[in-house]
Each structure stands twice: as C-alpha cells, then as structure tokens.
Amino acid sequence: MNETRTAYLTAARSALALLGEPAVARRWAEPSALAEFRVGGLAGHLAAQILRVPTMLDQPVPAGAPVGLAEHFGRVPWLDAGLDDEVSVVVRRIGGELAGPGPAALLSRAGETLEKVAGVLAEAPVDRLVVVPGGWSLTLDDFLVTRLLEIAVHSDDLAVSVGLDTPELPAEVIDPVFTLLARLSARRHGQPAVLRALSRSERAPADITAF
DSSP, rough: HHHHHHHHHHHHHHHHHHTTHHHHHHHHSSSSSSTTTTTHHHHHHHHHHHHHHHHHSSOOOSOOOOHHHEEEEEEEEEEEETTTTTHHHHHHHHHHHHHHTTTHHHHHHHHHHHHHHHHHHHHHHHEEEOTTTTEEEHHHHHHHHHHHHHHHHHHHHHHHHOOOOOOOHHHHHHHHHHHHHHHHHHHHHHHHHHHHHHHHHHGGSSOOOOO
C-alpha cells in the first residue's frame, strides 16, 4: 500500500479515536464551534470522511482522464459558499442524518467501515479513478488527500467544540494537508500574502485562510 493510502488510514483511525471520546457523546446535542452545526452533526461530518470511501469505490470506474487537485478545488461549490448556500445546508443535513442514531451507533458504523476500507485500499489499483459529486473524476490517491484535509480540519473543529486538545497528526498525514492549504491560500490571497504570513510578521496580512 502506498504512502497516501497508509496516511489516510492513519488519519481515519485518529478521527475514529476522537469520535469515541466521552466528551463527544456527552455534548452531542450542544452547538459546535461551527455555526449551525451541533456537535453530533459535526461528528457525523467527520465520520463521513470514512463512510464515503467504500461508497466511492463501489461505483463503476469512470472513463476519461482525471482532473488534478488544483482544478478540482477550482470547481467545488463549497469552497466559497456562504452559511445559507444550498451546498452548506446539504452538508449540515447529511451530518445531522448520520448523527441521528446517536454517538454509539455512529462510532460503530465508522469503525466497521474503516476495517472494510483498509482491505479495499490495499487491493485497489495504483491508477484507480473515482467520481466525485460534481461529476468529474480524481485519482483515488488525490481523493484521499482531500479526505486528509477534511479529517485534519474537522478533527480540530470537533475537539475545540468539546473542550479537547486537537489530535496531533504525524508528518505523513499533516504535510500533504499543509501543502494543499498553502496552495489554496495562495490562490485566494496571492503568493506574497502567504509568503509574508509565514516569514515576515511585520508585514503579514490579517487573513490567509484557504477557504
């Protein structure tokens, strides 16, 4: 299994451990650190980064060439969406639906799925493609990099929501996330803004968030 797939499994196991924290279940119905998201719904969204993978791989292999990550993030509707935009509402609704059966059920489902995912990723061809919701395709490994981003960001969101320390992720997980965030930030704010934010505090911009 290659480095990206191994890193994804490491990240997914970290997410599963966070989902199993008693503080998450205890504060399930409370507001989270994200506007309009309950803790349970945010937990559902984090768990979805595990649950989606076998669903994607159950689809037929798409024809044609995949797009790269830069083009993918140039197309996704959620990147600059507002809180009340349809894509944001749908994301919250799906998270809430996954959370509906409760914390124990979600944790069990995510754990069982992760066991299945490990075997599927080990067997998937190096050049395997998957179709994303917008209708275009990515390589499986690029899709997994997008899941690394989701897991890292929403693990922080969930930990903050319930008063826990944000999980520390190993370099093989967090380095691709930092690379992707830096590229998205540079596209949004320009290279000088990101360069100055990381190297020159005296002229750093107030904001270099990637989305």
